Amino acid sequence: MIAYSSPAPVGGILHERALLEYESARILLQNGVPSTLPFMVIQYGDKYQFNGKRMGVVVNLSPERDSIRLSCIQYGKAVHRGIDAEADAYFDKIRTSLGVKGKPELETTRLQTINLLARKIGKLIHDFSAAGLYRYSSEWSNFEYDFKTEEVFLTDLDSTLQLKDIPAALRPLQVLRDLGTAVYRLVVKFGFPSVLDDYTLTNLLRFDPLTELLVGYFPNAPYDEVEAISKRLWQCFTPYWFLLKKHKEAIWTDWSRSRRQSYKMDHDLFYILTITLVFPLFKDSSLFQLYPSTLTIDDMLQKAKNYLGERYEYFLYLLNEGKMPHQQSVEKGYELTQFHKKGEGVIATKPFKKGQIVMVGKFVKISGGNHSHAAQIAKNVWAIHEGLTHKVNHSCEPNIGIHVNETGAHDFIAMKDIAKGDEIVIDYALRNYQVEHFPGECRCGSTQCRVKITGWKDLPINKKEEYYPWAATYLLELEKEASH
Numbered sequence: 001m002i003a004y005s006s007p008a009p010v011g012g013i014l015h016e017r018a019l020l021e022y023e024s025a026r027i028l029l030q031n032g033v034p035s036t037l038p039f040m041v042i043q044y045g046d047k048y049q050f051n052g053k054r055m056g057v058v059v060n061l062s063p064e065r066d067s068i069r070l071s072c073i074q075y076g077k078a079v080h081r082g083i084d085a086e087a088d089a090y091f092d093k094i095r096t097s098l099g100v101k102g103k104p105e106l107e108t109t110r111l112q113t114i115n116l117l118a119r120k121i122g123k124l125i126h127d128f129s130a131a132g133l134y135r136y137s138s139e140w141s142n143f144e145y146d147f148k149t150e151e152v153f154l155t156d157l158d159s160t161l162q163l164k165d166i167p168a169a170l171r172p173l174q175v176l177r178d179l180g181t182a183v184y185r186l187v188v189k190f191g192f193p194s195v196l197d198d199y200t201l202t203n204l205l206r207f208d209p210l211t212e213l214l215v216g217y218f219p220n221a222p223y224d225e226v227e228a229i230s231k232r233l234w235q236c237f238t239p240y241w242f243l244l245k246k247h248k249e250a251i252w253t254d255w256s257r258s259r260r261q262s263y264k265m266d267h268d269l270f271y272i273l274t275i276t277l278v279f280p281l282f283k284d285s286s287l288f289q290l291y292p293s294t295l296t297i298d299d300m301l302q303k304a305k306n307y308l309g310e311r312y313e314y315f316l317y318l319l320n321e322g323k324m325p326h327q328q329s330v331e332k333g334y335e336l337t338q339f340h341k342k343g344e345g346v347i348a349t350k351p352f353k354k355g356q357i358v359m360v361g362k363f364v365k366i367s368g369g370n371h372s373h374a375a376q377i378a379k380n381v382w383a384i385h386e387g388l389t390h391k392v393n394h395s396c397e398p399n400i401g402i403h404v405n406e407t408g409a410h411d412f413i414a415m416k417d418i419a420k421g422d423e424i425v426i427d428y429a430l431r432n433y434q435v436e437h438f439p440g441e442c443r444c445g446s447t448q449c450r451v452k453i454t455g456w457k458d459l460p461i462n463k464k465e466e467y468y469p470w471a472a473t474y475l476l477e478l479e480k481e482a483s484h
């Protein structure tokens with residue numbers, strides 16, 4: 001078939017690059033991945049050279065007469081109805097093809113359409129990687145729609161390369177990067193200057209095209225896991241988006257491109273966040289079998305740390321949905337449990353020898369006043385410790401003592417051997433000089449029970465002697481002070 005086009009100014013790219021694009025299109029065709037079809041490569045004569053290299057052109061075929069890109073629906077001419085008849089007609093045609101009802105001028109109609117396209121694009125990027133290719137610039141201006149097959153297809157393959165040409169260890173990372181690109185491009189374009197008025201957070205989160213894209217890519221992943229990932233990514237984007245929205249008038253009229261870009265989301269942070277969040281899903285996917293890797297999530301975090309530097313702290317904050325991450329020790333030897341009568345408590349899930357550290361103390365917060373979860377760490381200073389230390393119940397016959405560590409926080413040390421399944425208990429007198437928050441009677445059940453839970457100050461002398469090596473050191477200092 002001979003393709004004619006109207007006369008156009010001479011254009012071209014490096015001949016070798018034209019060959020590359022042709023080859024990529026051929027590989028996609030071979031693998032049944034929708035894309036422009038490879039037709040021919042032309043090498044220009046000697047006269048046309050760039051940096052001493054011959055130039056040329058690649059001719060790929062499209063199933064559609066008009067080359068209209070999907071970007072026109074998300075952030076282009078079809079967003080504002082009545083401005084461009086051709087774009088409006090294209091949007092109508094796509095909606096009909098996808099079966100989307102609803103008034104075309106409504107945000108919700110547009111988002112329904114975007115959702116269906118996003119799911120197809122997710123699958124397409126997956127299939128692109130499965131075909132052995134990497135590096136696709138998955139901006140929606142590089143996707144078109146084939147009305148006959150009702151599929152999105154790839155165009156502009158001139159930067160695409162083959163995975164077989166890079167070391168095996170890098171392949172899964174390049175594959176993940178292509179997914180990261182697709183996710184980033186989709187999100188960031190909701191902040192395109194001309195559409196800052198056209199989307200609301202409520203509807204974006206309700207329709208959530210990001211989840212659709214990820215479901216298209218990971219069709220077998222649990223939906224709620226995908227949704228949870230998407231939620232964190234929106235949390236990363238939203239503050240920047242609202243900053244742009246706040247300045248939307250000025251952005252469109254007065255702002256330079258560089259000023260506009262300075263308000264844009266930190267894209268490497270977003271990429272790394274995406275790649276880290278989807279990594280567990282990726283490990284379960286068929287792509288991981290094609291491109292296996294020995295990388296663990298800890299390796300990914302280490303890479304993120306190296307790359308992001310001081311932004312790593314913010315990255316962790318986003319990763320943990322707005323909570324600062326707890327130190328997660330894999331070999332944690334205790335867990336929270338629910339007792340039949342007395343409520344919650346902590347039990348040992350492995351045995352501990354006398355003197356062993358059971359919980360490492362880490363501060364969450366330092367406070368100038370006492371409250372029921374706080375542990376006293378100095379005369380007028382109380383602290384909230386991370387983790388489960390505040391869930392450890394009191395007993396007048398404890399198996400845990402205190403060691404003040406180098407950060408000033410309380411490590412919990414086994415005062416005696418602890419068996420697996422034992423409740424971990426501490427005497428509050430080991431860390432509080434005075435106990436004011438336990439008005440009721442002690443029900444620890446020990447034969448040594450003092451009945452009233454007291455602080456160090458009110459312990460009988462024989463108990464103090466028994467407790468000396470296990471008590472927080474400042475208690476002894478306070479006692480010295482008091483006796484002067």
Ligand SMILES: [Zn+2]
Pocket residue numbers: 395396397442443444445446448449450451
């Ligand atoms: Zn007691």
